[in-house]
Amino acid sequence: MKxxxxxxxxxxxxxxxxxxxxxxxxxxxxxxxxxxxxxxPKLTVSYPEQRPTVGNPLIYRGVHRLNRDQExxxxxxACFLCATxxxxxxxxxxxxxxxxxxxxxxxxxxxxxxxxxxxCGMCEEACPVDAIELTSLLDLTGxxxxxxxxxxxxxxxxxxxxxxxxxxxxxxxxxxx
Amino acid sequence: xxxxxxxxxTIAALVKIGLLVGGLMTAAAYLVLVERWMAAWxxxxxxxxxxxxxxxxxxxxxxxxxxxxxxxxxxxxxxTPRHVDKVLYTAAPLVILAASLAIFAAIPFGSVLxxxxxxGLPDPVPFLVAPGLxxxxxxxxxxxxxxxxxxxxxxxxxxNKYGFLGGLRSSAQLVAYEIPLGLGLLGVxxxxxxxxxxxxMNAQAESGVWYAFAQPLGFIxxxxxSFAEAARLPFDLxxxxxxxxxxxxxEYSGIKLLLFLVAEFLxxxxxxxxxxxxxxxxxxxxxxxxSSQEVTWxxxxxxxxxxxxxxxxxxxxxxxVRWSWPRFRFDQLMNLAWKVMLPxxxxxxxxxxxxxxxxxxxxxxxGAGPAGVIALVAPWxxxxxxxxxxxxxxxxxxxxxxxxxxxMLDAERSLREQDLVEV
Numbered sequence: 001m002k003x004x005x006x007x008x009x010x011x012x013x014x015x016x017x018x019x020x021x022x023x024x025x026x027x028x029x030x031x032x033x034x035x036x037x038x039x040x041p042k043l044t045v046s047y048p049e050q051r052p053t054v055g056n057p058l059i060y061r062g063v064h065r066l067n068r069d070q071e072x073x074x075x076x077x078a079c080f081l082c083a084t085x086x087x088x089x090x091x092x093x094x095x096x097x098x099x100x101x102x103x104x105x106x107x108x109x110x111x112x113x114x115x116x117x118x119x120c121g122m123c124e125e126a127c128p129v130d131a132i133e134l135t136s137l138l139d140l141t142g143x144x145x146x147x148x149x150x151x152x153x154x155x156x157x158x159x160x161x162x163x164x165x166x167x168x169x170x171x172x173x174x175x176x177x
Numbered sequence: 178x179x180x181x182x183x184x185x186x187t188i189a190a191l192v193k194i195g196l197l198v199g200g201l202m203t204a205a206a207y208l209v210l211v212e213r214w215m216a217a218w219x220x221x222x223x224x225x226x227x228x229x230x231x232x233x234x235x236x237x238x239x240x241x242x243x244x245x246x247x248x249x250x251x252x253x254x255x256x257t258p259r260h261v262d263k264v265l266y267t268a269a270p271l272v273i274l275a276a277s278l279a280i281f282a283a284i285p286f287g288s289v290l291x292x293x294x295x296x297g298l299p300d301p302v303p304f305l306v307a308p309g310l311x312x313x314x315x316x317x318x319x320x321x322x323x324x325x326x327x328x329x330x331x332x333x334x335x336x337n338k339y340g341f342l343g344g345l346r347s348s349a350q351l352v353a354y355e356i357p358l359g360l361g362l363l364g365v366x367x368x369x370x371x372x373x374x375x376x377x378m379n380a381q382a383e384s385g386v387w388y389a390f391a392q393p394l395g396f397i398x399x400x401x402x403s404f405a406e407a408a409r410l411p412f413d414l415x416x417x418x419x420x421x422x423x424x425x426x427x428e429y430s431g432i433k434l435l436l437f438l439v440a441e442f443l444x445x446x447x448x449x450x451x452x453x454x455x456x457x458x459x460x461x462x463x464x465x466x467x468s469s470q471e472v473t474w475x476x477x478x479x480x481x482x483x484x485x486x487x488x489x490x491x492x493x494x495x496x497x498v499r500w501s502w503p504r505f506r507f508d509q510l511m512n513l514a515w516k517v518m519l520p521x522x523x524x525x526x527x528x529x530x531x532x533x534x535x536x537x538x539x540x541x542x543x544g545a546g547p548a549g550v551i552a553l554v555a556p557w558x559x560x561x562x563x564x565x566x567x568x569x570x571x572x573x574x575x576x577x578x579x580x581x582x583x584x585m586l587d588a589e590r591s592l593r594e595q596d597l598v599e600v
Contacts, residue, residue, distance in 0.1 A: 042221050046226070
């Protein structure tokens, strides 16, 4: 864009007033700001001892979990919608015929590679039965790459671990929302 | 005992050097911690608070951090790039540290000890490594100029563009700010009538009027110039990280870098010492420390404490300022030095010289009390007038509007004439 372009509006800088040119008011202003922050309450926390507060756990995108229904069975119906939606291709599902009469299929194995996952939450959006959800667990560590591939048992155990603090989100399916 | 007597002054000096160097090095290490705390608190963080006693889990608010910092940087590889001038590259950090430490030979770090009664020792014992030095202030300024050589050598010997630019900026900046610094200092020397820093302190203690109150303009000029001399923000152009990586110490690592960083902190400590000694009354505090040369043990340590507290206060101010203002642009820096600080410094010098010249006549005509009031009011009047004049007359040097050439302006005008642009 050229400076002569009609859509460019030139705004003249306001000339400095006397107070600004004397510098003293600005000096005091700057010092008060820093001094205020010096004594104001700190925003960071001492991490391993203190946990950071997650603003809204229901919309936080942390570690995944696989939800259970009222009978304690895995909710997933192995429809592959999450694996299809996943932009990082980190979900691996092996489906087989369901032993229960209320659905056709269920996942024989359900693995998420947490190292590949980009925590976008598309799987949660895609799931028609609200089986996969992202929790507010934010510190995810492991000692090997293999350990970071979460299988079905591990994902279900994440559910057991977090179900009290973070109830399931869909009300029609037993959640709170 | 008698055999030792001739060596007693030497031993006394060595003890003082030991205490001073030990104290300064510890202080520099802990000032790094204070600096990091201040940085963190100003940014609403907690800052280093983990390291405490080694090999235990006691954290002591992070007071072990300097030890960890020091160990870490000493253990790092001391890498010398192949393209540097080896001799100068090695000499630079040594020069800067040696000069920064040697400055303290002439800087008093307290008042005097009460007489110890040891034959062969001068009584009372002053808190000063070289008590007989008549040119204390000159010594301080000569050596602080030598310390600049360390920066220049480091920048030059690195054979690196960033280092070179840092050294170059440093030289220009320090040449520019030595002058206001000297002018601010001259006023104090004129008023006290001595180049000895302990005499300057005593003069303020005896009159009870610190030179910051008697010469406000000189104080401001000296304060700003010492920020620039210590290369602290907002004058830290020699090592502006965003532009010059590390400035003159870009190519340094390991213990050589450590020497540079310690010297930098010592510069700040020196600046704080000079500000306190010359303008803020040194060890004097009304109603606390007294003003005579006769002191008890308690008085001696009280004065030492007052001086240290003032210096710590000034250093905290240095650190607070660091987070309050952005760095000057180089032309703004030069504008400030030559067009604002230099005239203000001269105005202060002339005022002080006039007052000192006519003080006897003033006392003769009006009596001691009113003369003192006049000697106090006149510099403040000059201060306000000078400050306003500087604000009104000097170019602000902060015009950041993009430059529009005549061709561009002509084109704009013709467009406007053709009604293509709504005004």
